[in-house]
Amino acid sequence: MTTKKRYERPVIKRLESNMPAKFGGRSNFEAVTHIENIAVGELISRFGSPLFVISEKRIRKLYKQARQAFETRYPRVQFAWSYKTNYLSAVCNVYHQEGSWAEVVSGFEYDKAISNGVEGSKIIFNGPDKTEEDLKKAITNQSLIHIDHLEELYMLQEIARSTRQRPKVAIRVNMDTGVYPMWDRFGFNYENGQAWDALNKIMYSGNMDLMGLHTHIGTFMLSPSAYAVAASKLAQLARMVQQKYDHEIKYIDMGGGFASRNTLKGAYLPGQDTNPHFDDFAEAISSALINSDYRPKTPPLLILETGRALIDDAAWLLGTVIANKRLSDGKRTTIVDFGVNVLFTSFWYDHRISPAQPFTAYTEDTVMYGPLCMNIDVIRENVSMPLLNKGDYVVVHSVGAYNMTQWMQFITLRPKVIMIDTEGNPHVIRQNEVLANLSSMEQIPPHLATFEL
């Protein structure tokens, strides 16, 4: 008896001779059958579906690429891992092992960095909502406090006076870098003189140490030249402080925001091919600093709070096809077992999605839906996919940034996250949620404890 052939759904489609394919017929499909040499099917049968998979090897590789891009162009460079981008402790600790400090934006993230074992003096504390208690803790630990607004500056002065401790501070500066929309809601504005005013207030107070200058000009930035403008403006402020107070700024923190390999929604070309690399950003920033008129005895430390570009491409989301359907207008739809509650970034990106098993050259235009009973649950609005069967696996690429922090428990619970170590061994680094996790936070008033139907 002959063995049966692999089944592929029969399809027929009309050839539209007058409509060239959007990308010149190029197909970027390749079955992704393995992640770091482990079969997708094996990962799913061991750990369930959907499943986030992170590669430790890839993280370290991306980090080394970024570090090298900057260190070959500027003498003193320090990365600080942006916790909000992915604060799973295993992930943070890979960056810390590589030498990264921590960058946090809330009291909770601050405590997480401390509990991961980061020294207080290597934590950068950003964000507009630091409580008095947060600030006291950060001052005692000699953390670097980046002031966002005048109320915070006054609160710090007050604490410094009453506790006789000297806070180590920087200010966050926002500015026009030629990129719109301009992020002007955080920090002090450069052009209208707010930033200079805040620096004078700090220097006059006499009870704080002005350590650095900080900016974060946006996220998923595609324009290295905007960083050059920002670096020049910070260097200019540093020079003004040096001239007026004979005080050296110890570091310039350029924030995060470098684009990953993802494709923004609506972009015409895939981000894989077009987005700038670390080298482009490093060249823009380093040249601007080196060519500036700020000439202290020691060049300021260049701090980078890169998040997305260091983790996005080191993680995948594996999932399973639940069903295929046709809409009333004949359009094909595929329902997968992960929704926008798990893959939050499908609101921003046209994620690249690959089948995890071999397929023929036939493709179909498909809408890819998640399993939530909600209209918003669209993973890809229009994607040309090979023919997927119920039970087939898919691999979503570049999902490491912001999903494992912005995901939510909504209709479905959050899945497991595993990390494959550099030897190829998978480790669960976050368990999937169960009903008991949710129930443990709820309380039922006695009169609502029982009912009869």
Next chain:
Amino acid sequence: MKIKKNIAVSENGFIFNPSSGESFSANPSGLEILNLLRQGHDKESILNHMGENYQTDSQTLERDLTDFIETARQYHLFEHEDE
């Protein structure tokens, strides 16, 4: 349910309807079904044939075949009485 006689189906799945000037393409399993339809097989017999040759279950086959025939019908590939 019969494919129109003048419709040309090539070995590699290229389909041409000379009366409308439209062309179509089918994947290998789609091509196999088109050929069975041309030979006059009915749905039942196509299901049996596919079930014997492919790794899948009869429910999936039934659903996919219905969808396939429906699409081909919308493309006006069948003889009149079935349109």
